[in-house]
Amino acid sequence: MPRTLRKTIFWLKDWIKGSKVRKHYEAIEKINDDHESDHSVREREKYLSEILRHCIDTVPYYRKLGITDTKLDKFPVVDKNLIRAHSNLFRSEAYADKKTFKATTSGSTGTPFTVLHNVDKKRRHTADVHFFWESVGHAWGTKFFYLKIWNAQNSKSQLTKKMQNIVPIDVFKLDDDKIKALLDSVKTDTSPKSILGYASALDRIVKYLERNPTDMSKANVISIIAMSESLDGPTKKTLGAYFNCPVVSRYANLENGMFAQQTSWSGNDFLVNLASYHIEILDLHENIPVKEGEMGRIVVTDLFNRAMPIIRYDTGDLGILGKSEKNGKTHQVFQKIEGRKMDAIYNTKGEVVSSFTITNSMWKYIELAQYQFIQMSRKEYKFKLNAVEKFQREKELIEEFIGYLGEDAKIHVTYVDEVPLLSSGKRKKVLNTMKVTKKGFSPS
Template sequence: MILNYTRHNLFWLLDRIKGNTIKKLLNEITFCIENPNSIKAKQVKDAHLKRLIAHSVKTTPYYKPFGDATDISDFPVIRKTTIQDNFKAFQSKKFKDKTNFKVSTSGSTGVPFFLFQNKNKRHRNHADAIYFYNQSDFKIGNKLYELEVWRNHNKKDALKSWLQNIVQFDVSRLTEDRIKTFLELLKLDKQSKKTLLGFASAYEMIAQYLEKNNLVLKDLGLTSAIANSEYLNSYTKTTLGKHLNTTVLSRYSSEEIGIIAQQTIDSPNCFVINEASYHIELLQLDNDLPAERGDFGRIIVTDLFNYAMPIIRYDTGDIAKLGEHKNGIKVFTQIEGRKMDLIYDSKGNMMSSFVVYTKFYKYYHLLKQYQFIQQGEKTYDIKLNLQGDTFPFEDDLIADIKSDFGEDAVIHIIYVDEIPALASGKRRKVINNYKKS
């Protein structure tokens, strides 16, 4: 489409006028991610880390005591609460009076959170996004459908949306009528290449609707569907991909940091780690030693480009397993939900949230929503929002859950009319209200 081609060229023309800021960053990101073992890539990443550390210890009160540190491991692991409790101490004196940008999370883990980013960090995030969009078969100028909760604080105006070729589709209440409206938009859109970006929970509800109505839409021109903000389960990945005739990919990112890793067309089942913009560590679950290869470890991120509020060794609250793709590219072979929402069987053994998701696949045609909550050491609540009036498989579901969580598990099934989304529009499938000592 000529208009999309014009949009693409106009974007890069404007960047060239501004000194090729995004282009230069994109070239570096591409090289460092795709040639991780080259001497040049290692030198570039090492230089970024050293500059960040030198800047942090010289200009921020929090990191000043670590001026003699010789290695990244000499710095403490921090969490959201660390930054909240020492907010001013994390701000760089050098950037306090410069133009910075406030970024925040919705507090989906119960901890609302914000920090500041400097201008170059924003440019880096932009270049990161372009790189991973490219790896998802999306090019600037093509149509992008963003499925999110759109309100005054984040919604683009009509002109900007048109210029960027973006459709902002609100999923705060994704009823069947809203899903029909969305699918009609896709079918009526004559652009030959388009991509989806949205909440995994929204994708799941659309997948359930498509499967229930046996709809397969083959000629939509969808190059990919990228899920962000939430865990993408295998049912949604497979079912949505099949019914929309596209590849469904998962993005691991956060508002306060950026894109940490993402599945790509070339790596659809593993998350390519953004080593160009972040120093990533995987630490053991109960201490700050490196996790063994093949074991779950806590994801610890050092942001190499936020100089306004340097973030060194930040515990994201998520866990993953590390692996390797072709050319030595590091990947997460598996990412689990937030560490605080990991669940345990009746004997206190940690369980993968994936185990929970598999219990409900066979009942998706009967369910609008579900939620699994660990309330105590052996007590679990299951909330079900039904498609119809009855659920004749209570005994089967309870027995299936007990087979993994323990025969002495106490399981309550609770029927509800709605499982509301969080303020962000995200929906938590697995919740742990029990604190394991």
């Protein structure tokens, strides 16, 4: 089925049902076009006031707290553990007998976390995905190769794959043979297509291409989108050169949806989806806003989930929020997203070291198929290395990272056949397994 026909069928079905997704899409497009326009500010304030009033009136958790004021700072900051422990209290009584959809994620811990979405929230999410796909030139209905862990729980039927034009690629044990087969499939398929996948899988593909140069510039790839993990700058640049297309990162989660994405015009900044979420950047240890340009905890309020409202939700990620001025329009952007705060790395003085310092520094070690960097204690670190051949630069690697971490850093190196998967099916390049305190690190 041609992509234009898929797109026509989708919007025709939506029109028959009252153009409900179309209306969301147009609203998202208009609000995100200029975040400081009168229209954008007015609509976002209305959305926020309405969802907070809905919580006060229908959600037991907020009723028990005695909240009566629709000011956001009157609501507590919550996290996954709190909502999971009291999930029934976070469900709106107004949707007890209405149709809802489960959004379940295991996250990095493996403990399931489920949020209920109402029908209109699902429509909004669909429109969000449309908007961000099209921001990189990928029209709805265009084929895309979907690189992730595929299993019995998330597999799609043949009909669904055909209707959505998805080619699922399982990245479990993504070795050279699998990568070659993938690249051959992408080249053989002459239709326009995009690639959506874990950043770690894209990184593995780049490592393969560096060892086995392959011309992908005429493969008709429209865009490459990294999800779930941070995409290294060198990986992004090299992918763009090989495939001759925009390469961007997406910031989203399963329980909420699309928070932000780099676009074909935003460079390394992430356009924030203020049409569907209210975003706060709070201090690492207190629930107060950081100063402009400072890194803090990313806390989101979902403006459209009425079945199980998610208000001031600590995502567990760190970020820096800023503004981008373009053609007389202003956009809120994430200038940096650091990933899980539990994976922040500290030097031996207790100062935060950006995870990008680590990932970008590892780019030059092309002999490595995979790596994982772990902070085990205040001064003790470990590299797990999966080398294609015998790694001859271990001393160079250790000396480089002592420069980043401190002269008294103790860096151990172990060699593995495969960097282990998390229960979520992802691989983390940077981990911190020590106990972190408000002073930055434990005294151990």
